[in-house]
Amino acid sequence: MKYLYYTVMMYMLLALGWWTVLLLRTHNELYNVKTDLVSIQFQNENSPGEISGSLSQELQSLTSAYHNKKLMILGESMVFGLSLVLGLSFIRKSYQNTLIASKNEKNFLLSVTHELKSPLAAIKLIGETFQKRHLSNEQSRQLQDNLCSETNRLESLINNILMASKVRRDFAIQMKSINVQPVIEKIIQNQLAMHPYVDLQFNTHGSCIAHVDQDAFSLIISNLIENAIKYSMPYPSIVMNAECKEGTLHVTIADNGIGIPVHERELIFRRFYRIGDENTRSTQGTGLGLYIVKSLVEAMKGKIIVRQNTPKGTIFEVTIKS
Numbered sequence: 191m192k193y194l195y196y197t198v199m200m201y202m203l204l205a206l207g208w209w210t211v212l213l214l215r216t217h218n219e220l221y222n223v224k225t226d227l228v229s230i231q232f233q234n235e236n237s238p239g240e241i242s243g244s245l246s247q248e249l250q251s252l253t254s255a256y257h258n259k260k261l262m263i264l265g266e267s268m269v270f271g272l273s274l275v276l277g278l279s280f281i282r283k284s285y286q287n288t289l290i291a292s293k294n295e296k297n298f299l300l301s302v303t304h305e306l307k308s309p310l311a312a313i314k315l316i317g318e319t320f321q322k323r324h325l326s327n328e329q330s331r332q333l334q335d336n337l338c339s340e341t342n343r344l345e346s347l348i349n350n351i352l353m354a355s356k357v358r359r360d361f362a363i364q365m366k367s368i369n370v371q372p373v374i375e376k377i378i379q380n381q382l383a384m385h386p387y388v389d390l391q392f393n394t395h396g397s398c399i400a401h402v403d404q405d406a407f408s409l410i411i412s413n414l415i416e417n418a419i420k421y422s423m424p425y426p427s428i429v430m431n432a433e434c435k436e437g438t439l440h441v442t443i444a445d446n447g448i449g450i451p452v453h454e455r456e457l458i459f460r461r462f463y464r465i466g467d468e469n470t471r472s473t474q475g476t477g478l479g480l481y482i483v484k485s486l487v488e489a490m491k492g493k494i495i496v497r498q499n500t501p502k503g504t505i506f507e508v509t510i511k512s
């Protein structure tokens with residue numbers, strides 16, 4: 191597609207260039223014919239003494255008209271060329287955006303169908319097992335745990351879908367000064383209870399008072415930690431930092447996972463965007479998490495950036511002015 195675009199653009203520019211050259215040549219020939227005609231006309235109509243003054247005047251005005259027309263042709267062809275390049279770039283950009291949007295939509299439908307169906311199927315199966323079989327206490331406790339975790343998964347998916355539509359329209363941010371340290375610690379505790387195999391280190395420099403919306407902030411942090419775990423399997427090692435310095439809250443979440451290619455670092459914040467192909471991907475998700483995170487960070491007038499971790503993995507950095 192890229193090569194086709196550049197080839198078409200080159201052909202069109204070459205055609206335009208050739209058209210300009212031909213037009214200039216014709217214009218040149220016309221000028222020569224005109225000057226010859228005028229000279230002959232003057233020679234026929236006037237005696238030799240009278241010719242030189244008025245002929246040179248006539249030739250001067252022909253020459254100045256010739257130069258003006260030449261400039262006009264060059265100017266017009268430059269404007270055409272520029273419009274051509276801009277128009278083609280615009281068409282290419284719109285085409286690419288449409289392709290990305292349709293790929294994202296397809297990915298979303300595939301993933302959401304899977305994400306909705308699998309916990310529902312598990313919940314149904316657990317219900318049927320309770321109905322049909324006599325279970326020991328141990329078995330029944332195990333099934334209840336599974337039921338809770340599948341229900342949580344379903345709830346989190348539905349919350350994400352609702353939140354994604356909410357942040358687009360009427361999400362009301364309520365900023366107040368809070369100590370973010372215990373908020374982050376609580377989220378970490380919950381995540382570690384669900385994923386006890388994760389190695390998570392949290393560095394903070396005492397209490398950190400920041401001006402944020404507590405619910406939005408919690409959602410941002412839990413989404414980023416969940417992603418850090420999900421994309422660093424099987425041995426997630428995460429380092430988190432939170433610092434309030436010079437009236438600004440900085441939070442970084444660094445993982446040792448698969449990393450994010452440079453050209454996708456902007457795209458991952460788009461709605462439904464997921465790296466790779468849904469048919470071959472092994473991780474669960476809908477591509478809504480980072481869209482929600484970015485929308486919430488921006489609603490609090492903050493910024494989020496993503497960069498490479500060393501030796502591997504990703505660092506997400508959230509900055510919010512207090």
Ligand code: ADP
Pocket residue numbers: 417418421445447448449450458463464465466474475476477478479480481504
């Ligand atoms: P989801 O995780 O549901 O797919 P997100 O919006 O949270 O959706 O993330 C979008 C995409 O960004 C993910 O599909 C994944 O490819 C990539 N991504 C997000 N976080 C990370 C991370 N910590 N490491 C590597 N890739 C990530």
